[in-house]
Amino acid sequence: MAYVITELCIRDGACAEVCPVECIVPGPEGDPEWGISYFIDPDTCIECGACAPECPSDAIFPEDEVPEQYRHAIAKNRAFYTEGPGYSARK
Numbered sequence: 001m002a003y004v005i006t007e008l009c010i011r012d013g014a015c016a017e018v019c020p021v022e023c024i025v026p027g028p029e030g031d032p033e034w035g036i037s038y039f040i041d042p043d044t045c046i047e048c049g050a051c052a053p054e055c056p057s058d059a060i061f062p063e064d065e066v067p068e069q070y071r072h073a074i075a076k077n078r079a080f081y082t083e084g085p086g087y088s089a090r091k
């Protein structure tokens with residue numbers, strides 16, 4: 001399990017500043033598919049919970065508490081690091 005950033009993200013970036021394992025990365029600005037949000041690498045997240053309270057739009061949830069209407073964000077965060085812009089950054 002990991003924490004997940006949903007589409008409520010307003011790209012504030014405070015989450016990334018507090019993450020102890022630096023697993024939160026913004027999508028490329030202006031990219032229509034990935035530019036709307038930051039994304040958490042689910043394989044690196046240690047579930048410390050530091051990011052969620054920093055988010056001004058309450059966009060971050062533990063995976064098992066993501067509201068039903070935002071659950072697609074779980075796959076989207078993972079996809080960012082497996083096939084999206086985060087893939088090359090991770091290698």
Ligand code: SF4
Binds near residue numbers: 003018023045052
């Ligand atoms: Fe980073 Fe902790 Fe948030 Fe996971 S829960 S993304 S490790 S700050």
